[in-house]
Amino acid sequence: DAGVTQSPTHLIKTRGQQVTLRCSPKSGHDTVSWYQQALGQGPQFIFQYYEEEERQRGNFPDRFSGHQFPNYSSELNVNALLLGDSALYLCASSLAGGFTEQYFGPGTRLTVT
């Protein structure tokens, strides 16, 4: 049973560029959440997708956007990258039927120079 997978593993971008991160949920899961984890901090909720729509959003600017596909996989897009966007980006999947635990992927390490 495949768990949550994310790609790429590492990414280096320059300020002002745009980046797309990808996530495939655990088999049977239909909800994807994205988190940003800065160095030495706990993860912070960016947003959650269910039925191809953004259901919840944290305190992140509009530069952060996402998408969910019919197969439940998801993308996180960040435009106009800032140095402060350097972080580990974690994807988590869960079931939307009730509040259930979220299973995390290994993350994508984004470095903005």
Place this chain on the structure above:
Amino acid sequence: AQSVTQPDIHITVSEGASLELRCNYSYGATPYLFWYVQSPGQGLQLLLKYFSGDTLVQGIKGFEAEFKRSQSSFNLRKPSVHWSDAAEYFCAVGAGGTSYGKLTFGQGTILTVHP
């Protein structure tokens, strides 16, 4: 809005000693509570969860946690620590209502295990 406080940034214990990691939460209703563990450069692994019912919950790797509503706490315990338990531990609270599905994490506690 919910919040989580993990008062201890770094804890060091000897292998075989007991362990307790503290977690305090703030939330107006009955929370959903979680403990996750993260090894360096890795994602988060769920150790245990509390949704309702018995306030003492058992998790994987010999961990347990107790929900105490009166103290707004959900402390993680292990009777005998192994060297492989060295990692960073995160407490998280999930909410219902308009914040349904959003997890709020604490700052984490780094656990070092001495042989």
